[in-house]
Amino acid sequence: MGVPVVIVTDSSSRLPASLMSKYGILQVPLHVALDDGTEYLEGVDDIPTDVVSTPNVTTSGASLADLRSAYERALEISDGDGVVAVHMSRRLSGTWSAARLASDALDGEVRVVDSRSVGVSLGLTTMAAVQAAQAGGERDDVYEAAVRAGATAESLLCVQNLDNLRHSGRLSATGHILGSALSIKPILHMADGVLALRERHRTMTKAISKMVDTIVELADGEPVTVGVQHCQNPALASEVLDSVVSRLDDVPSTLTVDLGQVLGTHVGPGAVGVALAHGLDPITF
Known part of the structure; x- marks a missing residue:
């Protein structure tokens, strides 16, 4: 073999x-x-x-x-x-x-x-x-x-500002928020393979809190591997990971990554997101 x-x-x-x-x-x-x-x-x-x-x-x-x-x-x-x-x-x-x-x-x-x-x-x-x-x-x-x-994966993302989204041609369902006040903090999610608007909030703090609540709901008490991603914002990513894991019953493993320059160009500095994967064994490095 x-x-x-x-x-x-x-x-x-x-x-x-x-x-x-x-x-x-x-x-x-x-x-x-x-x-x-x-x-x-x-x-x-x-x-x-x-x-x-x-x-x-x-x-x-x-x-x-x-x-x-x-x-x-x-x-x-x-x-x-x-x-x-x-x-x-x-x-x-x-x-x-x-x-x-x-x-x-x-x-x-x-x-x-x-x-x-x-x-x-x-x-x-x-x-x-x-x-x-x-x-x-x-x-x-x-x-x-x-x-x-x-x-079966779930993925949510909060961005700090709309500038990068405004110039990105790869994000869907954001048009009706682009003309809003710059203080709007959208929560995006993957929908049918496209990054689309799920919700919008007035502050990043509220958006992050709602994202965590939603992720916990999506986990639905099942074992889930948690992935956190960020664009040049490791401190916030660490806070989000701790918040999510503290509220879930069974997390076999976690993975935290920087989004890098390609994806970062589209979502901008400060973005942070969470993804859930079902059925994975613990990931060992």
Whole structure:
């Protein structure tokens, strides 16, 4: 028997390097471009932290060439056991479409999952695939495990201001709040693969409190893995994690990540969010 099914994801999953190394997860970079023509590969290049608040920055998904290269490497490593690629929502990026093209070019040997999410929620869905592979699942079993995880995940996000959302073309259902006072603090959620408005509040404190309440309700007393994500706001992320975990009965493990420059460009500095994943075993680093 060869190594377990190899898992590939993209850099929007925000998985720590320690996890990727331990489980042999391959990561394909997303792109950040400045208006002077400078382009960076997330997870490969040293990207300035102030990119998330720099005007006229654009982002793009993983390239077809990079995806195919990663898939070819994964197929070689798998030694016949197969490859499953878990990527960000097809409705947020061209990454999934490019991934399908790359898979087709390899005779469909790679199963491509639309996680219906992004950020730490994608990371947790990727870990569901990893755990299924580690348990000895065959390629199609691992694919189904990732699909189930993506379909049952919950993800909420609070942002500090609307500037980045105002300039983002990848966020839905926000138009009717963009003309509101800048003090409005929206709670966003993943809905059918799109980041959409769920609620809006007058202060960040109220938005965070409501987000925590909602996450606890969504957990519904079941065992859940909690993921917290933030954009350059580790202190608030730590407070949110403590608040959520203190109110839940069974949390096998937690994962806290920075959103990085690609996602940070769209949500802006200060954003913080929480994701829930059902059915995961404890994540060990």
